[in-house]
Amino acid sequence: MTALTSFRAPFVVFLGDIQSAMFAKTAFGLAQWRGEDCLGQVRLPGCTVDVGVAELDLPAAIAAGAGSVVIGSAAVGGGVAASWVPFLCQAAERGLDIVAGLHIRLESLPGLKAAAERGGARLVDLRVPPTNLPVGTGRKRSGRRVLTVGTDCACGKKYTALRLAEDLRAAGVDADFRATGQTGIMIAGSGIPIDAVVADFLTGAAETLSPDAHADHWDVVEGQGGLFHPGYLQVTVGLLVGTQPDAFVVCHDPRRQHVGGWPDFPLPSLQQVIDRTVAIGSLTNPAIRCVGISLNTSAMDASERQGHLARCAAETGLPCIDPLVEGTGPIIQRMLQEFPV
Amino acid sequence: MTALTSFRAPFVVFLGDIQSAMFAKTAFGLAQWRGEDCLGQVRLPGCTVDVGVAELDLPAAIAAGAGSVVIGSAAVGGGVAASWVPFLCQAAERGLDIVAGLHIRLESLPGLKAAAERGGARLVDLRVPPTNLPVGTGRKRSGRRVLTVGTDCACGKKYTALRLAEDLRAAGVDADFRATGQTGIMIAGSGIPIDAVVADFLTGAAETLSPDAHADHWDVVEGQGGLFHPGYLQVTVGLLVGTQPDAFVVCHDPRRQHVGGWPDFPLPSLQQVIDRTVAIGSLTNPAIRCVGISLNTSAMDASERQGHLARCAAETGLPCIDPLVEGTGPIIQRMLQEFPV
Numbered sequence: 001m002t003a004l005t006s007f008r009a010p011f012v013v014f015l016g017d018i019q020s021a022m023f024a025k026t027a028f029g030l031a032q033w034r035g036e037d038c039l040g041q042v043r044l045p046g047c048t049v050d051v052g053v054a055e056l057d058l059p060a061a062i063a064a065g066a067g068s069v070v071i072g073s074a075a076v077g078g079g080v081a082a083s084w085v086p087f088l089c090q091a092a093e094r095g096l097d098i099v100a101g102l103h104i105r106l107e108s109l110p111g112l113k114a115a116a117e118r119g120g121a122r123l124v125d126l127r128v129p130p131t132n133l134p135v136g137t138g139r140k141r142s143g144r145r146v147l148t149v150g151t152d153c154a155c156g157k158k159y160t161a162l163r164l165a166e167d168l169r170a171a172g173v174d175a176d177f178r179a180t181g182q183t184g185i186m187i188a189g190s191g192i193p194i195d196a197v198v199a200d201f202l203t204g205a206a207e208t209l210s211p212d213a214h215a216d217h218w219d220v221v222e223g224q225g226g227l228f229h230p231g232y233l234q235v236t237v238g239l240l241v242g243t244q245p246d247a248f249v250v251c252h253d254p255r256r257q258h259v260g261g262w263p264d265f266p267l268p269s270l271q272q273v274i275d276r277t278v279a280i281g282s283l284t285n286p287a288i289r290c291v292g293i294s295l296n297t298s299a300m301d302a303s304e305r306q307g308h309l310a311r312c313a314a315e316t317g318l319p320c321i322d323p324l325v326e327g328t329g330p331i332i333q334r335m336l337q338e339f340p341v
Numbered sequence: 342m343t344a345l346t347s348f349r350a351p352f353v354v355f356l357g358d359i360q361s362a363m364f365a366k367t368a369f370g371l372a373q374w375r376g377e378d379c380l381g382q383v384r385l386p387g388c389t390v391d392v393g394v395a396e397l398d399l400p401a402a403i404a405a406g407a408g409s410v411v412i413g414s415a416a417v418g419g420g421v422a423a424s425w426v427p428f429l430c431q432a433a434e435r436g437l438d439i440v441a442g443l444h445i446r447l448e449s450l451p452g453l454k455a456a457a458e459r460g461g462a463r464l465v466d467l468r469v470p471p472t473n474l475p476v477g478t479g480r481k482r483s484g485r486r487v488l489t490v491g492t493d494c495a496c497g498k499k500y501t502a503l504r505l506a507e508d509l510r511a512a513g514v515d516a517d518f519r520a521t522g523q524t525g526i527m528i529a530g531s532g533i534p535i536d537a538v539v540a541d542f543l544t545g546a547a548e549t550l551s552p553d554a555h556a557d558h559w560d561v562v563e564g565q566g567g568l569f570h571p572g573y574l575q576v577t578v579g580l581l582v583g584t585q586p587d588a589f590v591v592c593h594d595p596r597r598q599h600v601g602g603w604p605d606f607p608l609p610s611l612q613q614v615i616d617r618t619v620a621i622g623s624l625t626n627p628a629i630r631c632v633g634i635s636l637n638t639s640a641m642d643a644s645e646r647q648g649h650l651a652r653c654a655a656e657t658g659l660p661c662i663d664p665l666v667e668g669t670g671p672i673i674q675r676m677l678q679e680f681p682v
Contacts, residue, residue, distance in 0.1 A: 136572040195541040198540070202575045203572055203574070230625055231477040233578060233621075283574070
């Protein structure tokens with residue numbers, strides 16, 4: 001069985017009743033990177049997160065021509081609240097595809113499968129890894145790879161990778177974005193949901209995702225988790241060693257003090273993340289090196305922003321950017337300088 | 342759904358036609374640790390591995406009163422060769438339970454389900470993790486934990502953990518062996534097959550396996566993989582951080598030059614394994630420390646054995662033993678000294 005990785009556009013994002021933007025990565029990612037297909041957001045009473053797109057209800061979404069409802073929030077563990085199910089059933093009954101990247105399967109939600117059958121709608125689960133993934137071999141593959149890593153979850157790894165791939169192509173470099181999470185897969189239309197793979201096959205899944213390529217091709221691999229994350233570091237480690245990246249970019253949210261949702265775990269420093277990434281990544285690529293830092297400065301004014309970027313550049317001696325403000329140009333320059341064609 | 346973790350004794354181990362002892366860990370483990378229930382081995386033509394128990398065929402196994410056939414070999418990736426299936430079908434048809442700890446499900450083997458139905462036999466898959474595992478929290482749990490780690494796969498982590506648990510109990514310490522692999526689960530009758538867990542829930546599975554306990558209780562957790570293994574290190578990392586061990590024992594086969602089955606990857610040194618285990622394990626237990634080295638000296642004569650143990654003790658400054666020769670006494674002494682009740 002191969003997972004469906006595409007769904008009917010245009011779509012609306014469904015936020016349920018969540019109250020933390022950190023758990024709405026999918027909705028924000030789709031609004032940012034597939035804005036042309038995103039008609040708006042549907043929110044239940046109590047929801048305090050706003051993705052910044054048009055506010056819709058079901059009749060308005062249908063009137064606007066929506067083909068799908070995308071569940072745009074992902075709670076810890078990947079569940080759906082019981083209070084979200086009635087809306088999903090109503091939408092499916094009216095013929096809208098329901099799309100999700102959850103650890104559970106949509107058809108396990110009470111009544112949803114029957115509603116979809118009545119409405120002629122599809123239930124599209126994007127977090128289903130391919131079957132028959134191999135065990136990782138560690139064999140050196142041809143072509144170049146860059147991986148985004150982070151000081152935490154939800155700190156810019158996907159945005160940075162998407163922008164790196166765009167900017168590489170704009171600079172005339174042959175590059176592919178390789179999605180590893182549900183939102184990245186929704187944006188790219190392909191990928192492997194790496195955190196849903198059985199543990200033994202995680203390095204093999206990462207190897208499958210960025211196969212042999214010609215010598216001057218770059219795969220830009222979307223990172224997951226964090227090497228100092230007490231819940232998810234094993235995912236990060238498997239992705240790192242399987243990807244065997246030549247280069248990596250550290251993503252960081254300077255406002256964060258501790259691991260998001262794990263208040264007893266302080267955020268590691270940039271240098272700790274660089275050192276640990278090199279130590280572990282050296283197993284399958286002894287020449288691995290850091291080529292830049294990507295900061296999320298979205299909540300800062302211009303002067304605070306410049307201060308953070310300058311401090312970070314002084315601390316690491318590396319190009320520091322916010323990919324959504326100035327793009328990834330300085331990092332790409334560094335990559336092409338360190339890895340000449 | 343909870344996996345079955347027990348099966349009908351006595352049993353025979355089935356080796357198929359394998360030619361490397363490294364892939365017969367289950368058969369050797371059962372012969373060693375459940376020898377009283379193991380009637381013998383069944384081997385197909387071409388098999389060169391000998392577990393050292395009675396040689397049987399199907400009629401002899403039935404005449405001896407066998408209740409189960411346990412598939413005693415696990416190839417890379419956990420598969421079954423097509424040439425093994427006819428024997429398994431014949432055994433099931435004659436009413437013997439078929440037991441396996443494979444990544445595939447027994448009922449996916451052609452004809453086996455029907456044969457089991459005809460013979461009234463059960464198909465027992467032991468590598469099915471529990472459902473609803475949580476994400477790892479990193480919360481400090483009460484009680485003590487010791488984890489076996491290794492320079493490679495198949496170098497003594499299970500044997501060392503089993504012997505540590507036995508020797509701790511013999512010393513009057515309340516201790517439990519916590520199985521993490523199919524063979525350990527077959528021996529102990531419970532456990533979680535950690536390498537079959539979905540990647541996101543690996544640390545949570547490890548936390549579930551060794552829950553809160555009273556202050557002077559020790560959980561002895563069976564290690565998996567190796568931190569320098571290009572295929573499986575993510576499993577090792579998740580188990581380490583989720584277990585949050587106070588103490589760990591490094592297991593090593595001194596004859597091995599490279600990672601078994603991965604000839605391009607040299608074996609790490611004992612000190613590299615100690616340092617990396619401390620570096621990563623510190624995330625959830627900053628006081629983690631190494632309490633001993635366990636060598637597999639089974640292929641050595643007495644003088645070579647003593648030489649290896651002495652060199653290893655000099656190199657690390659730690660108690661060094663072969664658990665199957667002298668037991669784990671010196672390591673337990675060190676543990677109880679470092680962690681007084």
